[in-house]
Amino acid sequence: MQEKIALSETRLREAVTDTERIHALNALTWVLRSVEPVRGLVLSEEAVGLSRASDDHTGLAPSLCLLGVCLAILSRHEEAR
Numbered sequence: 490m491q492e493k494i495a496l497s498e499t500r501l502r503e504a505v506t507d508t509e510r511i512h513a514l515n516a517l518t519w520v521l522r523s524v525e526p527v528r529g530l531v532l533s534e535e536a537v538g539l540s541r542a543s544d545d546h547t548g549l550a551p552s553l554c555l556l557g558v559c560l561a562i563l564s565r566h567e568e569a570r
Contacts, residue, residue, distance in 0.1 A: 493520045511536050511548035518555045522562060530559040 497517040504510040514536035521529040533556040540549035560569035 490520075490524060494524075507539055507543040508545060508548060511540050511543075511545055511552065514539070515548070515551050515555055518559065522555070522558055526559050526562040530556065530563065533559055 494517070497513065497520050501510070501513040501517055504513045514532050518529040518532045518536065521532070533552055536552035537549065537556055539545075540552050557569045560566070
């Protein structure tokens with residue numbers, strides 16, 4: 490698991506474009522969702538904001554999905570709706 494996290498963090502650091510950053514944020518959120526859901530929530534919120542700011546609809550959908558997953562894991566079900 491630590492190797493996947495480290496690889497995803499490297500990918501995030503190396504992201505150049507908004508699209509690359511959104512995808513990297515989503516990938517890292519997916520890896521962290523069960524082990525660090527609070528951190529995953531923060532990352533998914535960043536991905537949602539960046540997706541909206543850059544009008545990236547293909548990045549927005551998975552970002553919102555991951556946001557909901559992290560909220561559900563944290564038992565914040567009303568917010569996950």
